[in-house]
Amino acid sequence: MTATVTCPFCSLLCDDLSVRASGSGLTVSANACQRARQGFGLPAPATEARIAGVVAPLERAVTRAAQLLQKSRKALLGGLGTDVNGLRAALRLAERTDAALWHEQEPYxxxxxxxxxxxxxxxxxxxxxxxxxxxxxxxxxxxxxxxxxxxxxxxxxxxxxxxxxxxxxxxxxxxxxxxxxxxxxxxxxxxxxxxxxxxxxxxxxxxxxxxxxxxxxxxxxxxxxxxxxxxxxxxxxxxxxxxxxxxxxxxxxxxxxxxxxxxxxxxxxxxxxxxxxxxLGGNNGGVSWQSVATWQTGFPAGVNFTNGRPSANGVQAADADCLLWVSGFNRQPPPALAVPTIILSPHQAGASAADVYLPTGVPGIDHGGNLFRTDGVIALPLQKLRDRGAPSAAEVIEQIVERL
Amino acid sequence: MIKLAGGKVYDPANGVDGRIMDLYIKDGQLVAASAVDKVQQVIDLSGRIVMPGGIDIHTHIGGGKVSIARLLMAEDHNAHVTGADDLLRSGSGAIAPSSFITGYRYAEMGYTACFEPAMMPVNARQSHLEMADTPMLDTGAYVLLGNDDFLLRLLQQKKDQQLINDYVAWMIRATRALGVKVVNPGGISAFKFNQRKLDLDERNKYYGLTPRDVLSPLLEALDTLGVPHPLHVHACNLGVPGNFQTTLDTIAAAEGRPMHVTHVQFHSYGQEGDRKFSSAAAPIAEAVNRHKNLSIDVGQIMFGQTVTASADTMLQYKGHIHAHPHKWTCMDIECEAGCGVVPFRYRDKNFVNALQWCIGLEIFLLTDDPWRVFLTTDHPNGAPFTSYPHLIKLLMDRSFRNDVLGTINPAAAGASTLGSIEREYSLYEIAVITRAAPARSLGLQDLGHLGNGATADITVYQPDDDIETMFAHPQYVFKRGEMCVRNGRVCAIPTTSTHVVEPDCDPGIERSLKRYFDRYMSMNLENFKISREELEGYNQHSLLVHDCR
Missing domain, CATH: 3.40.228.10 (Dimethylsulfoxide Reductase, domain 2)
Known part of the structure; x- marks a missing residue:
């Protein structure tokens, strides 16, 4: 591979990396840093969806996720560690379910x-x-x-x-x-x-x-x-x-x-x-979140929907009655809330305790896409570096939307 | 097959001035009656006014500066929220509305194509992403050159014009642009070296180049490459009293080559009178009339709150003292350009603002060839695009215009010739400046007219005693033959396209650019370029490539 791989693991989005397959993860062979080594080195995504910790067909797990969200009145789409397309899909889902959105970097x-x-x-x-x-x-x-x-x-x-x-x-x-x-x-x-x-x-x-x-x-x-x-x-x-x-x-x-x-x-x-x-900030898709939220809703943070109307009022995680957690870049588990929880992540952290676990790929490894850099001006393309059939968060969220 | 029966048609590109006629739509195109086999639907348009879909040649709808404007104008977004329904997405804002709302509002006003005039090369991906989320509209953009270090070095080293042409062509292709804009040529760069003003013949202190040195080779490049839309020029000294002389000198600097001078209202200021601020619309209009190589858009201002967003950091920084509310952002960007966002409130009782309003209208009314004058407010800089119906009324109705003139700052009204100008635009002329002329200037052969083979982008108005009401709420809008607005409300989301040109360039230019990117840019050349597949993937936008001459 040529040294034009974009690293999605911090918002500098260095795009001069060389990456090669190694065991179940990937090894950065040029221009690595600690974050890149760790991010690319994580094991390949899980392939099996789960309902209540038990392996289930993806279709059924997606349907279950849609049911939980449809039943909720104050769902929270949290984490939002995903790329531009994943964020666009999350905004669509939130608009359809009157949900709030919260990116893990938003407090900063x-x-x-x-x-x-x-x-x-x-x-x-x-x-x-x-x-x-x-x-x-x-x-x-x-x-x-x-x-x-x-x-x-x-x-x-x-x-x-x-x-x-x-x-x-x-x-x-x-x-x-x-x-x-x-x-x-x-x-x-x-x-x-x-x-x-x-x-x-x-x-x-x-x-x-x-x-x-x-x-x-x-x-x-x-x-x-x-x-x-x-x-x-x-x-x-x-x-x-x-x-x-x-x-x-x-x-x-x-x-x-x-x-x-x-x-x-x-x-x-x-x-x-x-x-x-x-x-310097906005790792894990944080800058992308601010950009996409601003152009689609007019609000850069704290976006939530009531009757499909966006506002920037924000929401307390503790008030949510359902949590959909997107964590595409790391193994960060969702906050422990006593509400139905849906996880979209390559990694199974917290998956056994979640109501639904939907495996997704890592943006910039398992699928292409775009991320915004820390200065907020430049969006860089991400590359697909391996094919294990892992879908993007955007694809999975769109499937959920179709079932609402 | 749809028959639009008996409407009164204004189609200036085909010389049709209010003729009652039938139009036939087949597969998204207008076709001749003879090509009709079976009419499935007849829509009776008797008594209605029919025009091609509106085309905005200069509106800031995509890219980082618009989002900075949205971020700064939080009050406006909190105050104007629109919910989603089964068809429409949600959003907010009335001044720099969020992307979906921008698309809906334009369509509800009868517009079907809008062009972002200032797409910074490194920000091109964001511009296209935002425009892909702007429904209802065909889009396109002019890539911003003339403050980029690579070009300034080529000019400083007096490189061959052929190399300049190749670079310009490469940039247009790499960023998926329809044209090229230059903003304060070399001045945005000069501001980064702490120069606070730059006249047409003043040197950038690092490169030793003047704005004229930058302008000329860019004009030459666009002309030689055969890009339909000429160089889109935001001249130096924007907003500075006395700047009309710079504008006249800039016009002369074109030396007969095609040139588009944008938001010329902001560049038509004299410095006569007690307040050292006066209208120079007359000499500017006279120059436009005389120079047939020239086209302009006006950049009319309207009274009220808006936000100004421009790549011209040098003059946006200077203007920050007028910020209302008092918050503003300036950004230096990637040795390429910059962006300055300054909220602004134009007041009708303020002498300068009132005279700016007069100057814009004077330019509209004193220029005699509507084919070279396009209707814009430089959205959102002069006013949000939603003020177009009001602007059209000001142009079409002298008594209304004079009524408003009677309410503004009297010293400004007295200093302007506006009250004595009798001209009223006709519907035909409005169709020229909002449809036919922009399409012709951009080289969009299938848009802006209703002849056979044209894309069936059509707006149908219900005549009204109040022309503003008529233009604000079209009865129907068709996009590619699909009815997408009914009774002033969006009723369907049509498919849309991104318009680009792909001028020829020597692929060898990429070798020098690769070397430059590897050393100096903060991203890889391969990742800078936007592929056709990538762009089409943003939102199933199809790419329409227009021919160069």
Missing amino acids: ARQNLKALQSRGGIMTTLGEVKNRADTVLFIGNNVTDNHPRFIERCINPAHALFAGKHRKLGYLGKPGRTELADCEGHELVTLTDQGNGLANHLALLRAALTQPQWLAAAELPAPKRNKLKQLVDMVGNAQYGALVWSPAALPQDQADLIIHACLDLLRDLNVKQRFAGLS
Whole structure:
């Protein structure tokens, strides 16, 4: 196989992988990261559907799932770890059954949305950071942990159009160990590595950047003042800077405030220079969910339907009277709710306890499709890498819809 | 076989101006009476007005910027929710409606084909995915070039025009486009280098290129490749007082080659008077009249809340101070272009907004060849597309127009010649600017007319004393011969197509592009290209490939 395989296991969607069959899973032979190795290495999908833990013909299991959903009044379609077509099908099913939808990454995505919907943002993309950003500020602890090749691809690329080999990096928060190692050779300033008090440190930086006289007069310990001064110089000298955060890596009780502060800082900086934000998040189809939900319903998160009418009111999982759980990318079992549960997944985690288990393929391994990347602009095609006859979640959900 | 009997037909492409005639539909096409063997259904259209289905040549209906607009306009989506039923999907929004609703509302207004004018190459997949979820309408898109680093480098290195042509052709094919648009040529790129303005002859400080340097080879490429729709130009200095001179210079820069200047209302501003803002519609209209190589769409504004979405980050950033509500997004994208989304409320009592409204109408009324003028509001930038029936009434009814003029900011009304313009558009002319002319400009030989062999996209109106009511609620709309709107409501979901062109290109260009992608882009060349099978798989959309000249 050629090295153009798209990796669906994080929202960087690296598409330079080589993958070959190995045992019951697949082995990444070029451009692997930890997440890719693990994702491609999972065993091939189950082939047998189950009703109440007992193997059953697929037809019957699909019919049973449709019955459960039809009987429900407040079904929840959760997890939603699937591709664009799976999400389109899930929205159709929800509309037909007055269900709510909830993507597993939505709690983090909402931290971004709260800030973006009230302020808007000045944002950028992976290709701009890679080619243009001579200065990058990371906001948060282990910002790139869930996106392992970000530093390799965007900070240390072999070639860049505008930015030089050596970049200036600032950290507000605690860099991950591999991040630190990967960033060797670049100038690095860490304002705090405590990991807490992020919002305060961001406020300090913003004050120092926008009011130089404040920094001169402020009562600060000398080391902190020096670091702030270094960061102010670094930012001020940037030809093009990027502010990078990951909603999942921020302290959740302050995440929306921190993102809000990032967006405000970007507004301040762009009065005189160019600086833009990048959020790393939305793995497991999370960015795709926000995109598809927005164009189909007008709402980016918390979508639920009453009498076929969409709203963004959201729903508490505990209020659901039926759960359909879609988990195409990992072995995440559904939350334990005392309600009828239907699982669509390649993996049988939780399958024996579920009312219905419907085996599906892994998007980007067992079937093709599309996923959106973390910057929200680029949708990449996924490839079918093996043929074990596993259907896509979209196909299975459409079969359920046909039986309603 | 369906017979549409006795309607009053307006079919400008075939010179039919209000003639009572029968139309015959067979297998989704219009056919001659002589080709009729057996009529299964006769629909009596006596007293009705019949036109081809409406065609919107410039409407932002697909792609990332529209979804950013939806995300920002949460209040509008909460306030306008539509439920699903056995036939229709659900959705929300009145300003930048969600995709299904966009399709239904266009169809209910008698439109059957809409074209997304600003499809960024890296965002092409999303644009097509969204348009595949926009029912009722044939779609197509113009790929956005002229701020992409690859092209700017070719121009900087003064590469042969043949190479430019190959690149343009390759991009059209790879992204499944129907044409090419350029937005603020080189200016979106310049903004990334912190330049805040760029005149036609001002240099991008990195590449050393001026907008004129970018415009000219793109015009040349489209002309040489024989793409039916000429280069679709969003000129520099959008919205800037005094920009009409830039627009005139841009028109001159075409040097007689075919060019389409889009949302020209936003580019027709003078800086006379106390407020340093005035109408320059007259010199612009005069230039349009004189340059037969030129076509325009107007980009009329309407009063009320809307949201502006444009690739022109340089000027959207500048305009953010006017954002209402005060939230806005700008994005730099993949060394290729950008996108800026700024909510906006046009106020009839505000001098500038009121004069913008006058300027658009002046352009409609002072240009004398409707075949080179297309009706648009640059949806949603000037106003949502649902305001078209109102706009048509303003064009067709002078006394109504003057009544509205009497209610707007009086200084603006006084500064405009609008009140003295007597022209009223006829139904025939409306059929030209909303049907026949856009189809001809785009090279859609089977759309926009009702001659034999045409696709049976047909709109039937019930005449009404209020022309706005007539255009807002057609009695019937047929798509490929299937009745899909009855009494102003969608009654069937027809199959639709994506319109593309596939100009010839030397496959050798792909070798240099592959090298460039491998080094600089953040995705693989193979994954960038959209195959025919992939596109058709989005929603069983068929692909219609139009001939290049």
